[in-house]
Amino acid sequence: MALADKTTLDTDAPKISEATASDFLALLKPRVMSLVVFTAFAGMVLAPGPINPVIGVVALLCIAAGAGASGSLNMWYDADIDAVMSRTANRPVPSGAVQPGEALGFGLVLSAISVLALGLLVNWLSAAMLAFTIFFYAVIYTMWLKRATPQNIVIGGAAGAFPPMIGWAATANTITPESITLFLIIFVWTPPHFWALALFKSAEYANAGIPMLPNVAGPSATKRQIFAYSVLLAPVGVLPYLQGFAGSVYGVVSSLLGAAFVWHAFRVLVMPDSDSDMRPAKALFGYSILYLFALFAMLLGQGLVERSAFFAGG
Amino acid sequence: MIVMDNANATMTDKQRKARRSRSVAIAVGLAALVVIFYVATIIKFGPAILDRAM
Numbered sequence: 416m417a418l419a420d421k422t423t424l425d426t427d428a429p430k431i432s433e434a435t436a437s438d439f440l441a442l443l444k445p446r447v448m449s450l451v452v453f454t455a456f457a458g459m460v461l462a463p464g465p466i467n468p469v470i471g472v473v474a475l476l477c478i479a480a481g482a483g484a485s486g487s488l489n490m491w492y493d494a495d496i497d498a499v500m501s502r503t504a505n506r507p508v509p510s511g512a513v514q515p516g517e518a519l520g521f522g523l524v525l526s527a528i529s530v531l532a533l534g535l536l537v538n539w540l541s542a543a544m545l546a547f548t549i550f551f552y553a554v555i556y557t558m559w560l561k562r563a564t565p566q567n568i569v570i571g572g573a574a575g576a577f578p579p580m581i582g583w584a585a586t587a588n589t590i591t592p593e594s595i596t597l598f599l600i601i602f603v604w605t606p607p608h609f610w611a612l613a614l615f616k617s618a619e620y621a622n623a624g625i626p627m628l629p630n631v632a633g634p635s636a637t638k639r640q641i642f643a644y645s646v647l648l649a650p651v652g653v654l655p656y657l658q659g660f661a662g663s664v665y666g667v668v669s670s671l672l673g674a675a676f677v678w679h680a681f682r683v684l685v686m687p688d689s690d691s692d693m694r695p696a697k698a699l700f701g702y703s704i705l706y707l708f709a710l711f712a713m714l715l716g717q718g719l720v721e722r723s724a725f726f727a728g729g
Numbered sequence: 730m731i732v733m734d735n736a737n738a739t740m741t742d743k744q745r746k747a748r749r750s751r752s753v754a755i756a757v758g759l760a761a762l763v764v765i766f767y768v769a770t771i772i773k774f775g776p777a778i779l780d781r782a783m
Contacts, residue, residue: 431740433747436754473769528762536769 443483572605649673
């Protein structure tokens with residue numbers, strides 16, 4: 416028998432892939448992607464100046480694809496961590512549905528396509544920001560900070576905060592104080608959001624060897640940091656009103672929502688370390704998602720109303 | 730030494746279905762890219778891009 420006719424398979428040999436299109440779709444982290452598209456859309460609508468609706472949809476598709484590419488690269492690199500955490504063990508790479516090389520190739524190709532398409536069809540400022548965001552999430556956060564420092568999600572949170580700035584740049588082709596405010600809202604929101612999760616999932620993070628704040632500095636220090644960031648977040652959330660690009664309804668509601676955020680954080684602060692159920696932390700985690708959604712929904716709604724009024728008025 | 734010749738390897742039903750699923754997704758993705766670039770080019774440059782002196 417000729418050598419070339421042999422088919423010798425063992426565990427180290429390349430396998431014929433059994434990954435379906437839906438497995439690759441799961442690599443894109445669709446739920447994270449939907450939040451990215453939502454905040455980017457808000458930034459795009461709020462920015463001054465016109466944008467063709469079709470070009471706007473193209474920009475959102477590119478931003479969504481770029482976010483998905485980041486997710487794929489993250490799942491490729493973090494497969495070892497994902498495998499030991501219940502929340503992530505069923506992801507396509509640790510479950511064996513997608514080979515690591517497939518996730519890496521998919522992420523790289525999608526990154527290139529999304530950045531080039533955004534640059535060619537929309538503008539190169541937004542494309543450069545998308546490229547930086549993908550690099551920041553995949554390399555700075557995933558490969559470096561996540562395993563190196565308990566401040567991982569503080570700095571890494573920037574990756575999740577860029578999409579509204581990219582959306583703004585897609586419309587206005589600029590970076591302004593207003594778009595930086597949209598960035599700041601998500602940037603300051605990220606630490607209390609993730610540390611609330613890390614508090615009641617600290618055993619899993621410790622098991623995976625990730626230096627989250629509760630595992631490194633302890634629950635008491637984490638609760639103080641959560642409270643400090645929440646006190647900072649409340650006024651930052653009102654900044655769009657103070658800067659004049661959001662109306663008085665937004666000003667009132669965001670103030671109330673910010674106060675409720677601080678109240679939830681205070682309940683976490685006074686939660687005893689012996690509380691194994693950690694209901695205040697779980698409540699804060701759930702409320703933080705509602706808070707961010709509500710702020711951007713109000714901004715998006717206001718932007719859409721203003722734009723439709725502009726078109727209706729000719 | 731690992732010798733593998735996919736031409737002679739027998740694919741399981743699951744592998745064949747998965748490959749078909751990936752192929753269809755790639756085809757749809759490429760078709761979508763063609764449409765997006767075609768439409769976006771006309772929008773950015775205007776309908777005059779279709780005018781060509783004969």
